[in-house]
Structures are given as C-alpha cells and as structure tokens.
Amino acid sequence: MKVKDINEFVNNIDENDYMKYVDILSKDERKSVQKIAVKLSKKLDALRKEEERIHRIQEFERDCYENGYIYIGGIDEAGRGPLAGPVVAAVVVFDKDVDIKYINDSKKLSEEKRNELFETIKNEALDYGIGIVDNDKIDDINILNATYLAMKKAINNLKNKPDCLLIDAVTIPNIDIHQKGIIKGDSKSISIAAASILAKVTRDKLMYEYDDKYSEYGFSKHKGYGTKQHYEAIEAHGITPIHRRSFLKSIL
Structure with missing residues (x-):
C-alpha cells in the first residue's frame, strides 16, 4: 500500500486494533510508515489513559x-x-x-x-x-x-x-x-x-x-449568563419573560 493509503486506513481503524497495526507498521522499512506507527502508538497510549480514567471515575x-x-x-x-x-x-x-x-x-x-x-x-x-x-x-x-x-x-x-x-x-x-x-x-x-x-x-x-425568539439578546452565545453582551442587551431592550428578576434587582 502507498503511504497515503496506509495513513487513511489507520485513521479509520477500530480502537481495538491499534496494537495489532502498531506492530505491523513498525516493521515496515519505510520511515514514513514508521512515523505512522509512532502516531498510532501515541493514540494507543492516550486510549489506555482514558480507559484508566474511566475506571477511576467509577x-x-x-x-x-x-x-x-x-x-x-x-x-x-x-x-x-x-x-x-x-x-x-x-x-x-x-x-x-x-x-x-x-x-x-x-x-x-x-x-x-x-x-x-x-x-x-x-x-x-x-x-x-x-x-x-x-x-x-x-x-x-x-x-x-x-x-x-x-x-x-x-x-x-x-x-x-x-x-x-x-x-x-x-x-x-x-x-x-x-x-x-x-x-x-x-x-x-x-x-x-x-x-x-x-x-x-x-x-x-x-x-x-430562546435565541430564535429573542434574537437581540445573544442567548445562543452566552446561554443567559451575565456577559457584557447580555447586560448591554438588557440595557438597550429591557428584560424578557425568561429573565430571572431576582438576579437583576440591582439594575431593575
């Protein structure tokens, strides 16, 4: 296989096959293929760390x-x-x-x-x-x-x-x-x-x-949190029916 094809293949293999293909690719005489093996080996290391983390958080x-x-x-x-x-x-x-x-x-x-x-x-x-x-x-x-x-x-x-x-x-x-x-x-x-x-x-x-309904407030960006954009929108347009009045006593 050409290096380009190998690289594309490796990018789509199942995680369970990482070790198998690290072994295969590392034996290839082409340095470019060996580099792919190193990259895959790093992905394998990251996967093992993630598996350890998932075990730990249980x-x-x-x-x-x-x-x-x-x-x-x-x-x-x-x-x-x-x-x-x-x-x-x-x-x-x-x-x-x-x-x-x-x-x-x-x-x-x-x-x-x-x-x-x-x-x-x-x-x-x-x-x-x-x-x-x-x-x-x-x-x-x-x-x-x-x-x-x-x-x-x-x-x-x-x-x-x-x-x-x-x-x-x-x-x-x-x-x-x-x-x-x-x-x-x-x-x-x-x-x-x-x-x-x-x-x-x-x-x-x-x-x-809510952003579709009240587009001038930027809810899709800040999700309702108190950003500068949000406070400026309140100052310019007032509050909406979804605002928490108890959170805005200082400016109402």
Missing part, C-alpha cells in the same frame, strides 16, 4: 455496589448562575459494567463532544430523567430550592426509583433515598458526569430556542 459507584446498592443514580444540574432561562437537572443510572469513553464534566468537553455523548448516554443508560424549573419558579422559591426541585423532578422521571444517589456537591432535602454529595463530583463520578452532560445539553437546546 470508584464511587463501585463503593455503592459493595455496600449493597444496586440502582445508583448520579445527579447534576446546569444553569444555577445565569440571569435568564431555567435551571435543568438530570439523573443517570448506568449498568455496573458501563464503558463509555470520554464522559467527563460537561464544562471540560466541547459542544460537539457533549452532543455526541448526549445521545450515547441516553442509549446506553439503564435509566435517565431530566427535570426543568423555569425562571418564574426560580424567582418564587430562590435558585437553591429551584435546583432541588429540578433534581426531584428528574428523579420522578426515572422508570424506577434509585436506592442510592450520587450528587455533585449537595444533598437533596426531604427525599427517602440514600445519597452522597461529592465535591466536584462531575469529574469524579461517571454517573454524575453523564448527568452533567444531559443537563447541559438540554438547557443549551432551550437557550438556542
């Missing part, structure tokens, strides 16, 4: 299984800080042998990767639920209580009730399910990380819809 789930829990949900939210739009929570329940590479805190992923994983998580999860609380309810009960409400809605949207919940940073009041709050849980627990992706992508989709 530690909390493994601990739950060892303590007798069998239906473990990870919970996270998106949208506590913005000036506009809802707060969204998600809960994800995985099988104990789940293996989805590149799941991570949604903030550490590109939008393209989040959208890709959004579909994979929904397809691979044993169960998932999403809860949404709008800006009017946020103003009525405050953002912390609205976040708890969104989490409870997400749990209620599951097919089955979890017997254990892993939650990013908080514990939910007034629920009869064992729960564990984990600081920076979206980077330490695979199910919380997956929930962070579902919550973030769901909320972003809503903000894109």
